Every structure is written in C-alpha cells, then in structure tokens.
Amino acid sequence: MNGLSLRDVVVRYGSATAVDGVSLDVAPGSVVALLGPSGCGKSSLLRAVAGLEPLAAGTVSWDGVPLAGVPVHRRGFGLMFQDGQLFAHRSVGGNVAYGLPPRSEARVASLLDLVGLAGYEPRGIATLSGGERQRVALARALAPQPRLLLLDEPLSALDRALRERLAVDLRAALLATGTTAVFVTHDQDEAFAVADRVAVMAAGRILQVDAPADLWTRPVSREVAAFLGYEAFVPVDAPAAAPLRAVLEDPPPSGTLALAEGAFVVGRSGAVKGVVRGVSSRRGRSEVRVEVDGIGVVTALGPVGGRWSDGDVVELGVEPDAIAVLDDA
Numbered sequence: 001m002n003g004l005s006l007r008d009v010v011v012r013y014g015s016a017t018a019v020d021g022v023s024l025d026v027a028p029g030s031v032v033a034l035l036g037p038s039g040c041g042k043s044s045l046l047r048a049v050a051g052l053e054p055l056a057a058g059t060v061s062w063d064g065v066p067l068a069g070v071p072v073h074r075r076g077f078g079l080m081f082q083d084g085q086l087f088a089h090r091s092v093g094g095n096v097a098y099g100l101p102p103r104s105e106a107r108v109a110s111l112l113d114l115v116g117l118a119g120y121e122p123r124g125i126a127t128l129s130g131g132e133r134q135r136v137a138l139a140r141a142l143a144p145q146p147r148l149l150l151l152d153e154p155l156s157a158l159d160r161a162l163r164e165r166l167a168v169d170l171r172a173a174l175l176a177t178g179t180t181a182v183f184v185t186h187d188q189d190e191a192f193a194v195a196d197r198v199a200v201m202a203a204g205r206i207l208q209v210d211a212p213a214d215l216w217t218r219p220v221s222r223e224v225a226a227f228l229g230y231e232a233f234v235p236v237d238a239p240a241a242a243p244l245r246a247v248l249e250d251p252p253p254s255g256t257l258a259l260a261e262g263a264f265v266v267g268r269s270g271a272v273k274g275v276v277r278g279v280s281s282r283r284g285r286s287e288v289r290v291e292v293d294g295i296g297v298v299t300a301l302g303p304v305g306g307r308w309s310d311g312d313v314v315e316l317g318v319e320p321d322a323i324a325v326l327d328d329a
C-alpha cells in the first residue's frame, strides 16, 4: 500500500485509551479529514502518526514501511496547528523560507501567491490578521514539500466566515501541490469542504470513512447520522414515513429514514402537516421548528420573513436531499 497506512493503532495515556484500534489508509495525493467531537482522540491519532505520541499497539507505515522507531524529524511529514506557531521575529518571507535552501526567493514568492498573499514577504508577523497568519503557516508547512501534511484544527481559531473561505482555499492549495494530507476538525462543514474522504471518529474509534457525498447520503449508523446533523429517525415501514418514501427516487423496503434540517419545507404544499414550535431568522431563510406526528420535532426551512406563530398548523413539502436511509443491520 502506497501512502499512509494505519493498522490497529492504539494510543494510551496511563490507563486511559485515547485511540482504540484505528485502521486507515490515505492514498498519495489525497486528503482525509478526521472528524469527531471534542475528546474523541483525533489529535492523539494525528500526533501518533507524526511520531509525537508513542503507540501502545498497532503500526503506522509509509509506502509499506513501518515507522516504529523513526523520530518525528525523520518522517518527512509536515505539521500545522490551530495556532500556526510562526516565528514572531522573522518576516513573512523569512517564515516561509525557513527549512528551504538559501536563495529560495522565487519559491517563497510562488508559495505566498498560492495561499493568496503575493507580495507579503517583508511584512512582520505582528501586523497580520489571524487568517493571514494561518495562510503563512500553510505556505511554510508546504514549502519543504512534505510527503504527508498533518493539520490539527488549522482553522478553528478563526471566525466562521473566514473559516469557510479558508477551507476552500486550503483545499485548492493542497490539490494544486498534490499534497497528501490528514486534517483534524470537529466541524462537519469544514471536513466536507476540505477532504476527499472523511473519517468519522467517536470514543477513539473510526465509525465510517467515505467521500463526503456518500457519508451524507449513506451514514452507516444512527450515531454517525446524528453527528452529521440528522435530527429525527423514523422506521421506513411506519405510517409517518409514507410521504417521505414517496419523494425518494429509490425507496428502500426496510431500514430507517434519517431526517436532516430542511427535510421539510414550509410553504410548499405537501402531504405532511406540522405544528409550529418556534421560529428563528437566518440569512436567506427562516428555520421553523415543527412537530410532526410520528416523527417528532424537526427543523423545517421556510422563506425569509414568513410569519408563523407557535401552534400554527402548516403544510410541509419534503426535500429528498435531506433524507438518508440507514440499514438496520
């Protein structure tokens, strides 16, 4: 197997198990996100791959060669953290040039261009915004062309709008350089925006690894679905599921339907009725909490400026893209 290969990796702190038997392959040139709630072991797994944390069991290999005993600086891996840990006393150019041979000005310029900071070489680190610092940290991490780049929550210190933009730019930079990467995040949207494949973790284990679209449409369990944001579950053969099945292209004979926010749309005529239990305004839409018989309270979407009051009975249309099918096996 070329690229990174993890087999039954275990990381322990004293008697506590942080990573509990993880196996995962990362093909050359691909980006995998480790996605999971706080404390599920994402950072511990990343640190074990880097060589910063000893393995209690299992193997970490690169191109089929086990890395046990290979120290951090001999692995050829790059690291980037939430706080980019730039050298405060060096200029932007000096930070990116760190680890490059002398007279690498052209390479520094092209890396800064890649991360959207063309011409920033002379700037002092203290003069940069948080987002610009993380862009510099990315350029510096990419500079030595690491065979694997390990990113631990690189965007989580930034505000939401900036995070969304940087996630797109980060993916573009990784693709443009053909960099193999493992990216740790607790943010579903960020994982989906950056990675080719997303590994969902809980309690030290990987529950599912799939391409973003496959993960969204075919979560393997309720636990994965709930973590992705599915908020209600209804057996396929329940009477309440009939109007949902009716809109699915290929309705399953058995299993459970999982409903995400937006599975129901207020203001579209439909076969389902719900009782309004709360309304909040969002950019470009309204979120209407509705109680549906046999399903429970779910978040329906409605037009901006819609007027509903608690207790109103509303007709609901059904949006198939917000419904997943879970096998009950």
Ligand SMILES: Nc1ncnc2c1ncn2[C@@H]1O[C@H](COP(=O)(O)OP(=O)(O)OP(=O)(O)O)[C@@H](O)[C@H]1O
Binding pocket: 013, 016, 017, 018, 036, 037, 038, 039, 040, 041, 042, 043, 044, 045, 186
């Ligand atoms: N150095 C350490 N010593 C003892 N326990 C640790 C250490 N580092 C992590 N842990 C514990 O291991 C578990 C996994 O932590 P880890 O940081 O890997 O999770 P995470 O998913 O990255 O969480 P977060 O997103 O909050 O960083 C947690 O219960 C944590 O308290």
